[in-house]
Amino acid sequence: xxxxxxxxxxxxxxxxxxARERLPILYVDAVPVRVDExxxxxxxxxxxxxxxxxxxxxxxxxxxxxxxxxxxxALIRHLEKDLGLLAMxxxxxxxxxxxxxxxxxxxxxxxxxxxxxxxxxxAFVVPVxxxxxxxxxxxxxxxxxxxxxxxxxxxxxxxxxxxxxLRQALAHLGFEV
Amino acid sequence: xxxxxxxxxxxxxxxxxxARERLPILYVDAVPVRVDExxxxxxxxxxxxxxxxxxxxxxxxxxxxxxxxxxxxALIRHLEKDLGLLAMxxxxxxxxxxxxxxxxxxxxxxxxxxxxxxxxxxAFVVPVxxxxxxxxxxxxxxxxxxxxxxxxxxxxxxxxxxxxxLRQALAHLGFEV
Amino acid sequence: xxxxxxxxxxxxxxxxxxARERLPILYVDAVPVRVDExxxxxxxxxxxxxxxxxxxxxxxxxxxxxxxxxxxxALIRHLEKDLGLLAMxxxxxxxxxxxxxxxxxxxxxxxxxxxxxxxxxxAFVVPVxxxxxxxxxxxxxxxxxxxxxxxxxxxxxxxxxxxxxLRQALAHLGFEV
Amino acid sequence: xxxxxxxxxxxxxxxxxxARERLPILYVDAVPVRVDExxxxxxxxxxxxxxxxxxxxxxxxxxxxxxxxxxxxALIRHLEKDLGLLAMxxxxxxxxxxxxxxxxxxxxxxxxxxxxxxxxxxAFVVPVxxxxxxxxxxxxxxxxxxxxxxxxxxxxxxxxxxxxxLRQALAHLGFEV
Numbered sequence: 001x002x003x004x005x006x007x008x009x010x011x012x013x014x015x016x017x018x019a020r021e022r023l024p025i026l027y028v029d030a031v032p033v034r035v036d037e038x039x040x041x042x043x044x045x046x047x048x049x050x051x052x053x054x055x056x057x058x059x060x061x062x063x064x065x066x067x068x069x070x071x072x073x074a075l076i077r078h079l080e081k082d083l084g085l086l087a088m089x090x091x092x093x094x095x096x097x098x099x100x101x102x103x104x105x106x107x108x109x110x111x112x113x114x115x116x117x118x119x120x121x122x123a124f125v126v127p128v129x130x131x132x133x134x135x136x137x138x139x140x141x142x143x144x145x146x147x148x149x150x151x152x153x154x155x156x157x158x159x160x161x162x163x164x165x166l167r168q169a170l171a172h173l174g175f176e177v
Numbered sequence: 178x179x180x181x182x183x184x185x186x187x188x189x190x191x192x193x194x195x196a197r198e199r200l201p202i203l204y205v206d207a208v209p210v211r212v213d214e215x216x217x218x219x220x221x222x223x224x225x226x227x228x229x230x231x232x233x234x235x236x237x238x239x240x241x242x243x244x245x246x247x248x249x250x251a252l253i254r255h256l257e258k259d260l261g262l263l264a265m266x267x268x269x270x271x272x273x274x275x276x277x278x279x280x281x282x283x284x285x286x287x288x289x290x291x292x293x294x295x296x297x298x299x300a301f302v303v304p305v306x307x308x309x310x311x312x313x314x315x316x317x318x319x320x321x322x323x324x325x326x327x328x329x330x331x332x333x334x335x336x337x338x339x340x341x342x343l344r345q346a347l348a349h350l351g352f353e354v
Numbered sequence: 355x356x357x358x359x360x361x362x363x364x365x366x367x368x369x370x371x372x373a374r375e376r377l378p379i380l381y382v383d384a385v386p387v388r389v390d391e392x393x394x395x396x397x398x399x400x401x402x403x404x405x406x407x408x409x410x411x412x413x414x415x416x417x418x419x420x421x422x423x424x425x426x427x428a429l430i431r432h433l434e435k436d437l438g439l440l441a442m443x444x445x446x447x448x449x450x451x452x453x454x455x456x457x458x459x460x461x462x463x464x465x466x467x468x469x470x471x472x473x474x475x476x477a478f479v480v481p482v483x484x485x486x487x488x489x490x491x492x493x494x495x496x497x498x499x500x501x502x503x504x505x506x507x508x509x510x511x512x513x514x515x516x517x518x519x520l521r522q523a524l525a526h527l528g529f530e531v
Numbered sequence: 532x533x534x535x536x537x538x539x540x541x542x543x544x545x546x547x548x549x550a551r552e553r554l555p556i557l558y559v560d561a562v563p564v565r566v567d568e569x570x571x572x573x574x575x576x577x578x579x580x581x582x583x584x585x586x587x588x589x590x591x592x593x594x595x596x597x598x599x600x601x602x603x604x605a606l607i608r609h610l611e612k613d614l615g616l617l618a619m620x621x622x623x624x625x626x627x628x629x630x631x632x633x634x635x636x637x638x639x640x641x642x643x644x645x646x647x648x649x650x651x652x653x654a655f656v657v658p659v660x661x662x663x664x665x666x667x668x669x670x671x672x673x674x675x676x677x678x679x680x681x682x683x684x685x686x687x688x689x690x691x692x693x694x695x696x697l698r699q700a701l702a703h704l705g706f707e708v
Contacts, residue, residue: 172627
């Protein structure tokens with residue numbers, strides 16, 4: 001999750017900080033998955049990243065929607081930014097997210113929390129079929145089984161509510177959580 | 178969950194047994210809930226029932242869809258049968274269930290299991306606003322907090338996968354599971 | 355749809371204009387409906403309003419989500435603002451919208467269009483059970499049958515894509531569109 | 532849509548006829564689609580088939596779920612049966628259908644109708660990426676644009692409510708209908 005979008009540069013860092021104190025900021029969250037030949041979930045992709053507080057966390061793919069950007073283009077951009085240009089994500093056909101995560105700067109309002117801002121995130125499960133490799137500041141990217149994903153998500157070490165979101169995604173896909 | 182629908186009598190007990198060995202049987206599952214004035218979940222309703230194996234289990238509302246019966250009418254019928262005629266369920270507007278539970282007679286095919294048949298159940302969360310009382314063979318009906326519902330659902334003592342379904346419902350409603 | 359939220363005043367008119375040129379703005383759209391005792395759609399509520407171009411249009415309820423405001427609170431606020439404090443909306447339990455409408459200032463990017471901004475709107479069908487009366491600048495509020503709603507929505511006189519959204523809502527509820 | 536599943540032979544023709552007079556029969560309906568590299572809908576696949584009444588109709592893929600068959604396996608089986616073994620369907624990850632079509636033998640109960648039975652059909656949009664060719668009794672299979680699909684669906688010549696279902700699918704995918 002990057003703080004600024006240098007590519008887009010729609011907003012200066014100062015302007016973005018300003019907006020974050022006054023408006024809900026639109027995000028997309030993606031749960032990258034592998035599917036088998038019958039279309040069933042076979043693995044969940046997790047990024048490993050060092051947080052600002054120094055701990056090592058598992059993370060989903062997440063990022064801001066830019067001005068005049070389609071939601072599906074934001075999903076592609078963030079998936080390619082985090083997993084590489086060879087990831088080949090299959091963006092869902094329908095604009096309906098499986099859930100909407102409301103992340104407040106104040107903890108406890110919802111199960112989600114984002115100390116930097118009030119973010120509202122449209123969450124999607126996204127099959128990726130290409131080669132994935134950790135980009136930029138990510139330490140690693142790995143595929144884990146659905147059971148292992150459910151277990152990691154319940155440990156409370158995925159920040160910004162990513163653990164909650166991951167378990168909600170697994171439930172949406174028909175898994176036991 | 179009753180074995181035969183004496184009201185409908187579309188099928189004799191023998192014919193129903195026969196069909197159950199040859200066709201998937203259509204069910205509806207309902208998670209009865211109380212909502213607060215903002216429409217947010219405040220409590221989950223659970224039936225307490227003695228199972229055929231002699232244990233005491235928490236259960237959701239569940240039952241078969243009859244020939245020439247609308248899904249919303251099947252939901253009303255089973256909710257009134259289990260919670261009483263004063264329950265006043267608010268059946269969801271959309272025919273889209275929050276999930277579909279495939280319950281196989283063989284354990285392990287899905288997280289759901291029904292030893293009697295191959296049942297395919299359309300699952301809905303249904304606010305009920307009236308007075309609820311256990312009917313027929315139910316021992317009790319009680320309202321519990323969402324947290325307590327999530328906890329009870331994870332204990333593995335809700336048969337036919339009702340615990341799994343309840344936690345999937347809570348996830349669908351935005352709760353941490 | 356009001357231009358500024360005088361109640362909230364999180365942003366000055368100038369600041370809001372500024373943000374609208376740089377960020378997607380989060381909205382909620384609500385289709386107010388009456389349901390019968392079986393929970394089925396019986397009527398759709400439409401506002402009648404004079405547009406800035408001088409034509410008379412049918413409209414849904416729509417408005418901005420404020421900083422630190424829950425989506426369900428934004429829905430309640432806009433429904434009460436447009437239909438009155440006695441409207442008694444029943445906000446959906448789940449945070450999952452039936453669709454997400456991406457409204458671009460450039461026509462033709464999506465079926466939706468908003469000349470003022472890039473708005474991303476989470477759309478919900480909301481039963482209202484109380485008395486509704488047009489507020490502020492609305493000329494009228496009336497209940498029409500689902501068929502009449504589908505017809506009005508196809509005439510192309512509902513601005514900002516509200517006609518498209520209304521027909522998508524009817525389709526989601528199982529109606530022929 | 533075949534009348535009997537000779538492959539499965541779970542039921543004799545007589546037994547199936549019997550069950551159809553007494554139980555709702557579980558179906559799956561699939562809208563075969565092509566998607567572009569951004570995951571957006573680019574074309575809809577339609578079968579051309581002579582109906583029993585002698586007219587030529589466009590049809591979706593549709594068929595019964597067999598005893599002890601997973602819903603995703605029923606989708607694969609019917610898609611391969613109608614479009615050929617090289618169709619390569621991508622079955623959706625989630626068990627949640629975009630709608631449930633209740634098809635009654637009595638016309639007018641819902642927008643759907645099936646003179647042979649009370650069928651309850653779980654409807655999915657399914658991208659297919661391989662080569663498709665009409666099988667068995669189908670006269671043709673062709674890809675049409677989303678606009679052309681919406682137009683054909685509104686002509687009233689798609690039987691069993693397939694036209695209604697197709698337009699509901701397009702609405703679910705964010706299109707104007």
